[in-house]
Every structure is written in structure tokens, then in C-alpha cells.
Amino acid sequence: MSRLLSRTIRPRTIGAAVAVAVAGLASGVGAPAQAASMAATSGATVSFTFDDGRANQLTNAVPALDAAGMKGTFFIISDALTWGSSYLTAAQVKALADDGQEVGNHTKTHADLTTLSASGVRTEFTKSQAKLTAAAGGVAPRTCAYPHGSANSTVESVAAEFFRGCRSTDGGTNKPSTDRYRLRTFYVHTSTSAAQIRAAVDKAAADKVWLILCYHGVGKINSSDDVSADTFAAHVKAVKASGVKVRTASQALG
Ligand SMILES: [Zn+2]
Numbered sequence: 052m053s054r055l056l057s058r059t060i061r062p063r064t065i066g067a068a069v070a071v072a073v074a075g076l077a078s079g080v081g082a083p084a085q086a087a088s089m090a091a092t093s094g095a096t097v098s099f100t101f102d103d104g105r106a107n108q109l110t111n112a113v114p115a116l117d118a119a120g121m122k123g124t125f126f127i128i129s130d131a132l133t134w135g136s137s138y139l140t141a142a143q144v145k146a147l148a149d150d151g152q153e154v155g156n157h158t159k160t161h162a163d164l165t166t167l168s169a170s171g172v173r174t175e176f177t178k179s180q181a182k183l184t185a186a187a188g189g190v191a192p193r194t195c196a197y198p199h200g201s202a203n204s205t206v207e208s209v210a211a212e213f214f215r216g217c218r219s220t221d222g223g224t225n226k227p228s229t230d231r232y233r234l235r236t237f238y239v240h241t242s243t244s245a246a247q248i249r250a251a252v253d254k255a256a257a258d259k260v261w262l263i264l265c266y267h268g269v270g271k272i273n274s275s276d277d278v279s280a281d282t283f284a285a286h287v288k289a290v291k292a293s294g295v296k297v298r299t300a301s302q303a304l305g
Pocket residue numbers: 102103157161197198199
């Protein structure tokens with residue numbers, strides 16, 4: 052929680068970012084690349100995002116999204132491609148990409164990136180990008196989600212070398228002034244109701260902001276982060292009924 056607070060008070064203006072960039076040049080430190088504001092979110096947008104590359108996301112979430120004419124963003128751990136039947140294989144990631152879903156990056160090992168050096172973070176992204184690009188049939192992931200939602204300015208700067216934007220697990224919605232390397236989310240739990248999703252979407256519509264929903268497993272409930280297939284279908288229905296536009300994360304980032 053203290054991290055959330057410190058994030059809130061970080062300077063976000065272009066002027067401050069330029070000052071940081073100049074200071075970074077002077078000290079030889081890489082300049083943060085998050086100075087640019089988001090080009091997207093003119094009007095309300097909803098994104099469905101899925102973490103960890105669970106196999107049941109393909110079997111349960113994708114059909115529900117497709118039936119509603121929606122596409123989601125799936126943040127895959129590249130090492131998990133060989134973790135066994137609970138996780139998406141490379142062939143299943145290809146199926147996701149072929150279906151028009153966005154394949155995003157969730158690092159190689161799911162490490163807490165704040166415990167790594169800049170070069171360690173770079174290695175996580177370089178190796179996972181290679182694997183995921185190959186799995187997706189040549190399309191390089193354009194967005195990432197930080198494992199455990201954990202990032203700092205070093206992580207964000209390295210992420211900016213690879214991606215258009217990255218999602219944290221900090222709560223909230225996103226507007227043009229939001230740091231695109233610290234995107235906020237509505238973290239979905241087993242108990243999250245369709246009515247709660249609809250209320251969040253309606254609020255996003257009223258505020259003209261970008262709401263990013265964060266899911267984990269869709270089907271069998273193994274943790275409080277997982278939702279049943281029926282619950283997920285009800286969430287999709289609630290979003291559809293709102294009439295608010297659904298876009299993938301990279302589409303929303305423009
Ligand atoms: Zn994760």
C-alpha cells in the first residue's frame with residue numbers, strides 16, 4: 052500500500068518528465084520513457100486482461116469473448132509454455148493470436164522485477180519476447196503486465212524499451228495523463244459480481260476513462276483470483292449490455 056501512495060505523488064507532468072530526462076542524461080542513467088501521455092482513451096473503453104497464461108482462459112474465456120464480438124489481452128509467462136496442462140502451450144498461444152486475441156508479455160519467469168537489476172529486467176523481457184513472438188507466429192507482444200503488479204522506475208524504463216504500455220495491479224482507471232507504464236486495473240476476484248462489473252463500466256463511461264479488468268483462471272476455482280466460467284460469461288454480458296467499447300490493451304494505447 053505504501054508503494055501505491057508513493058506512486059500517487061510521483062510527478063506526472065511533461066515538464067517534470069523532461070527534467071527527469073535531462074537529469075538522467077547528466078547522470079548517465081537511462082531516461083524514463085513514460086513522458087508521453089496516452090494517445091488513446093478518448094471516450095470510455097473497457098479491456099479484458101488475463102494473467103499467467105492459464106489454459107482455461109483459452110477454453111472458457113475466449114469463446115465467451117468471441118460470442119460477444121470482443122477480444123482480450125493475454126499476458127503470458129514464456130517459461131509457463133512448458134509448465135504442463137494448466138498452462139497454455141506455444142500452440143495454444145498461436146491459437147489465441149490466430150483468433151485475434153492480443154498476446155502480451157508477463158516476463159520469462161514471473162519474477163518480482165523490482166528485485167532485479169536493469170539488465171536482469173532486460174533479460175526477462177528479451178528472452179520472453181523471443182519465445183512469445185515465435186509462439187504467436189511472428190507477432191511481438193506490444194504490452195506487458197508486471198508479475199505481482201510489481202514495478203519501480205527502473206523496471207518501467209526498461210519496459211518502455213519493449214512495450215507501448217504495461218499494466219500494474221494498482222487499483223483504478225486510466226486517462227490520458229496516466230503513466231502508460233503503470234496502468235491501473237480493476238482486479239477481479241472469485242466473488243466479483245456482474246453487477247459490480249457493470250457499475251465499474253458505467254462509472255468509466257461517465258468519467259470517459261479506460262477500465263482494465265484483470266482476470267486469472269477462468270473455470271476451476273483454485274484461488275480467490277479465479278472466476279467460474281459462468282461468472283465470466285455474466286461479466287461479459289454485463290459489459291456488452293453497457294454498450295461501452297471493448298478494445299485490447301494495445302488498441303486502447305493507440
Ligand atoms: Zn502473474
